[in-house]
Amino acid sequence: MVAGRIHRLLKLIALLQSGRVYNSTQLASECDVSRRTVFRDLRTLQESGIYVLYDEDKQGYTLPWRTIVPFKDLTFEEVLALLVLCQDLDKTIVGLPVHQFARSASTKVLNSLPDSLRENVIDAAQSISIWFPPFNPTMRNGMHYKNLFKATIEKKNVRIQYACGKEQKTVSTMLSPYHIVYANHEWFVIGRSSLDRGIKVFSLLKILKSEILEESFKRPSRFNLDRY
Known part of the structure; x- marks a missing residue:
């Protein structure tokens, strides 16, 4: 083959x-x-x-x-680490849109394991906790995060309106979202802006409106996240 x-x-x-x-x-x-x-x-x-x-x-x-049971070859230690990390994220992080996905993913992995391994992992997890520093990332509107997350994965253009400059002037542009990054308790989207005719970083806190478009884009091979 x-x-x-x-x-x-x-x-x-x-x-x-x-x-x-x-x-x-x-x-x-x-x-x-x-x-x-x-x-x-x-x-x-x-x-x-x-x-x-x-x-x-x-x-x-x-x-x-x-x-399909794609996780049958995972070791006891690997599954335990995954479960503890994902479950404890849910207790300490408030407002981070991906934490619920991590928790549901770990549950799906757990449910796909052989019965004996699953029971042993669940039992062991009751004796282990990881305390992360609690924080609450600021989100103006979860819908914008969902739209941009979906558009980034599916490589779809997005029409956004955002607050620009000290005057907070509302500006509209078509964005090809190349990457979403979480840093300093805040979400950013990096992509090509039709208005700027180049790659720009947008804070999701500044986005006032977002709409996924039918038009697709192709992320350039030269794109390097480290530059931004």
Whole structure:
């Protein structure tokens, strides 16, 4: 099996486990292959013991989380560290939009483990705690974070309005969000601004309005986060 096909099969699995139902045409478009190739890849997954389900109502394919157990080779110590870190984040960080995702992810990992390992990890976790310095990152509007997080992952342009300068003048620009970074208790988005015709850093606290657009972008290979 060539490397290209392995990469395509992994992408197919990721799409099917995303929670969205895809039909064969959509899968073909996402993987940049024909529908015939998609059907062949689905058959390969079935033959490998990965049972893709077909939803009659939605006319598409999906792959339940527990169909694959990707974490079975994790050691006891690895799972315990992951669980303790993610669970204790929830107790000390208030307002950080990613902490709930870390907690839910650790729960999914835990639920995918063999029963004996899962029970041992849960029992051991009751005896370990990590105390992080408590802090409360400021967020003006969680919706802007969600929009920019989604747009960054999906590589979609965003129309934003933000407060600019000492006068707090409202300015509008189309942003191609390349990266989201959390620093000094604050969120920033870095990307190309149509108004500035170059890469700029925006504080999410300054963003007053955000709207995800249909237009996609491609992040330049020369982009380097360390420059910003």
